[in-house]
Amino acid sequence: MARKAAATTGEKPKARKGSKTTLSEANLADLGPERLAAILLDLSSDSHVKRVLRLELFAESSAEGLALEISKRLATIGKSSSRIHWRKRAAFAKDLDLHRRMIERLAADEPTAALDLMLDLLDLATPTLDRLSQAEGPIGDVFLAARDSVGAIAAKAMPDPIALADRTARLLRRDDYAQFGPLVNALTPALGARGQAYLRETLEKLLAARSPRSTHLFDAQGAIFKDALRRLADASGDVDAFEATFSPELRRTPLVSAEIARRLLAAGRAEDALATLQAGAPSAQRGRHQSAVEERAAWEDVMLEALDATGHHDEAQKRRWADxxxxxxxxxxxxxxxxxxxxxxxxxxxxxxxxxKRFPRFDAALAFLVSWPDLPAAARLVLSRSGEINGSDDTLIAEAARRLEGGHPLAATLLLRASIQYVLTYGVATRYAEAARQLLEAESLAAMIGDHGEYPDHAAFVADLRALHGRKRGFVAELEALGATF
Known part of the structure; x- marks a missing residue:
């Protein structure tokens, strides 16, 4: 009956996949509407199925009724304050996401009502997440999805910009889990110049009204307001307003000075950008910690751009080479x-x-020569400094060996051997399968090596491995699974 109806309307029937008993849209359609309706009614004793069916019926018959039904459910959730047990989180998230998706459907016909409901849903974020032991997970993901979709709904609804700014400020005031920063970006088109100005003024007042805090204490709420002000400044292209959200001390740090300078460069204020960067230059005492290295690199990127923009090309080139x-x-x-x-x-x-070639860190030198690429030089590096190969770096070794095996099989073999020896020496069981494959790769490369030079041939290498690690049953089992013996 379903296929006949499709033929009369000109629609193509759904393609059938698998047997007639496979759960698919086409097979279920063959049951016919009456049978499906009876099945669904029988399943409606399940609260979630019942809610789905009611919302679907409202979606087909009455946008106003659908909005009211969603509003009632959101109000019920908002009134609850009991803890959400971990066993019930998946079901709660499923229900919450159902209503989020229905709001998006409602937006096609009633964007104004849908916008109000989506903002109501976002209002539930903090009190709902307070009911959990951790904010991360499927429930938090629903609120993030709502946050990311509200901008498109607001663009259709064309709300009063002042009212929307008030709602946005309210959400930011209650953003205890720092989720709503991107909401400002999403809503700036709908806010327009008037709404953005009003929101900026509101946030500045909220910041000014906050009690002074010790410089040693982090003001989470103040940080949320400042982040929103920075997003508003970016939306309007106001670099000075962006800079004003940072204290003078922060402006003299590498990361912040780089962020400000990047915007100054985009605004055509290269000299100001250079001065800002010079004031926030990284200290030589920052050390070699990863965060300090990343800060310096980010600052250096913008500094080079600023030097070129201000005509200091020679200095920029010297810095590039030194770096x-x-x-x-x-x-x-x-x-x-x-x-x-x-x-x-x-x-x-x-x-x-x-x-x-003479770089003190072997891994960095190998990575450079392989990536540049200069494979003959990479092979010579491996042969001359084989004792420095770090077998723990499985990603680099795998890539370098793959690139070298065709033209430089001995160098590729030495890399594979270093990886295998590391895995077996330290008993890295999670890499036994990888080491087994690498041993077979080394065996296949042996036929391509005319002279092993100072290094043992494959048979001698395997004999040494067997003497030292023959009892590592996990590794032996992985080799046997590949059809080899040890």
Whole structure:
């Protein structure tokens, strides 16, 4: 009957996949509307199924009724304050997401009502997450999805900008889990210039009304307001307003000065950007901690851009080369070579490779030569510094061995051996399967090696492994699974 109806309306029937007993849309349609209705009515004793059916009926018959039904459910959730047991979280998230999706459907016909409901749903975020032991998870994901979809609904609804700004400020005041920062970006088109100005004024008043806090204490609520003000400043292209959200002390830090300078450059204020960066230059005492390295790199990126924009090309080039010598950054080297006169880049590239070959960190040198690429130089590096190969770096070894195996099988073999020895020496069981595959790869490469030189051949290497690690049953089992013996 379903296929006949589809034929009369000109629609193509759903493609059938699998047997007639496979759960699919086409097979279920064959049951016919009366049978399906009876089945669904029988299932409606389940509260979620019943709610789905009621909402679907309202969606088909009355947008006003659908909005009222959703509103009633959101109000019920808002009144509850009991803890949500971990066993019930999945069901709660499913129910909450059902209403979120129905609000999105409502937006097609009644965007104004849908916007109010979606904002009501977002209002439930903090009190609902307070009822959980942790905010991360499916329930929190529903609120994030609502946050990300509200902008499109607001664009259709065209609400009063002042009213929308008030609702946005209210959400930010209750944003105990710092979820609503992107909401400002999503709503700025609907807010327009008037709504943005009103929201900015409201947030500034809220900030000013906050009690002074010790400089050693973090003001989470104040940070949320400042983040929103920065987003508003970016939306209007007001760099000075963006800068004003940071204290003078923060403006003199590398990351913040870089963020401000990046915006100044985009606004055509290169000299101001350079001065800002100079005031926030990284301290030599910052050390080699990863966060300090990342801060310096981010600041340096903008500094190089600012130097070029202000005509200090030679200084920018010196910094690029110095940074490359310190890090072997391919991005820095490419930028340096691009800034050289014609034909000078060939000599500079040779110098760069020489720097890489004598670089103190073997892994960084290998990564550079493989990625650049200069595979013959990478192979020579492996052969001359084989004792420095770090077998724990499985990603680098796998990539380097793959790139070298065709033309430089001995170098590829030494990399594979270092990885295998690391795994077996330290008993890294999670990498036994990988080590077994690598041993077979090394065996296949052995036939391509005419002279092992100072290194043992494959048979001798395996004999040493067997003597040292023959009792590692996990590794032996992985080899046997691949059809090999140890």
């Amino acid at each position: 490359f010598e310190a890090t072997l950054s391919i991005a820095r080297l490419r930028a340096y070579l691009k800034g050289l006169p014609d034909f000078d880049d060939v000599e500079a590239e040779d110098q760069a490779k020489a720097v890489a």
